[in-house]
Amino acid sequence: xxxxxxxxxxxxxxxxxxxxxxxxxxxxxxxxxxxxxxxxxxxxxxxxxxxxxxxxxxxxxxxxxxxxxxxxxxxxxxxxxxxxxxxxxxxxxxxxxxxxxxxxxxxxxxxxxxxxxxxxxxxxxxxxxxxxxxxxxxxxxxxxxxxxxxxxxxxxxxxxxxxxxxxxxxxxxxxxxxxxxxxxxxxxxxxxxxxxxxxxxxxxxxxxxxxxxxxxx
Numbered sequence: 728x729x730x731x732x733x734x735x736x737x738x739x740x741x742x743x744x745x746x747x748x749x750x751x752x753x754x755x756x757x758x759x760x761x762x763x764x765x766x767x768x769x770x771x772x773x774x775x776x777x778x779x780x781x782x783x784x785x786x787x788x789x790x791x792x793x794x795x796x797x798x799x800x801x802x803x804x805x806x807x808x809x810x811x812x813x814x815x816x817x818x819x820x821x822x823x824x825x826x827x828x829x830x831x832x833x834x835x836x837x838x839x840x841x842x843x844x845x846x847x848x849x850x851x852x853x854x855x856x857x858x859x860x861x862x863x864x865x866x867x868x869x870x871x872x873x874x875x876x877x878x879x880x881x882x883x884x885x886x887x888x889x890x891x892x893x894x895x896x897x898x899x900x901x902x903x904x905x906x907x908x909x910x911x912x913x914x915x916x917x918x919x920x921x922x923x924x925x926x927x928x929x930x931x932x933x934x935x936x937x938x939x940x941x942x943x944x
Contacts, residue, residue: 733939737869739840740937743873746842751930752834754842756937760791763938768796771934772803772830775863781806781825781835783853785927786943797832808852816832822852823919826860830855833857834943838872838935844924845880847889856925857933866935869942871926872901877923889918891944 728734745756755771757763772780780803788794800804806828808821817902825831833853837845844866848854857864874880890902893915900916901909908918927933 730936735905736939737840739873740870740939743840743842744935744937746840746854748842750842750925751927752754752760752842753776753927753931754933754937755794755935756939758939760938760940760942762849763791763867763936764793764796766936767793768800768862771865771936772797772800775830777807777829779801779828780830781808781828781856781861783825783831783856784809785832785834787834787938788832790942791867791938793832793867808939822850825852826856828861829921829934830865831856833866835872836884837874838868838937839874839880841876843877843885844922844933844935845877846886846922846924847884847918848920848922851920854922856919858922862932864933866933867942868935868937869940870938871941872943879894881921885918888944895944 744754744756749850757766780797782788806825808825808862813821833856835846837842839845843890846854846857885908889908889934893900893903898915898917900913900915901911
């Protein structure tokens with residue numbers, strides 16, 4: 728069989744898609760980043776009718792090329808809360824504005840095989856948007872984020888995703904040195920707010936694109 732790894736993950740991602748749909752998410756499987764970009768730009772965004780879009784700091788959003796593709800779409804207002812030209816004192820206000828957009832794009836720290844999103848945030852703007860505010864939410868998920876259950880999702884986040892992100896962001900936390908969660912009290916701590924999203928409400932508000940590539944942390 729050609730491309731056995733991709734075929735293996737296609738089967739698993741199809742099963743996760745069905746689990747997500749049973750939980751009232753809209754779910755799609757893309758064979759790679761290019762297909763995901765096409766799917767989002769040509770189908771998902773037009774179907775939402777979105778005119779105002781923002782995002783939540785997802786490495787997958789930038790890594791797939793979707794960040795650049797969305798910014799280039801005509802007729803859209805893109806509230807880029809990570810624009811380095813935003814004055815530091817205005818960042819929080821920009822993030823508040825991003826909670827009232829038509830479509831909020833982000834990633835997830837983990838996704839269970841039963842179709843549950845698990846996330847851990849520092850400031851909470853990303854998990855807040857997933858939970859309530861934007862009319863539509865788009866979650867981009869690389870195959871490496873799929874785990875068996877919520878316990879494994881939390882383990883993945885605390886002992887891999889969070890330390891790796893703390894390193895990426897040059898945070899001064901113990902996990903940067905140990906690579907494991909130390910349940911620290913550092914002012915740089917990025918692990919502050921957990922969310923477990925079992926179902927989308929209303930049905931279809933949260934849309935999940937599963938991508939058959941390893942993406943993000």
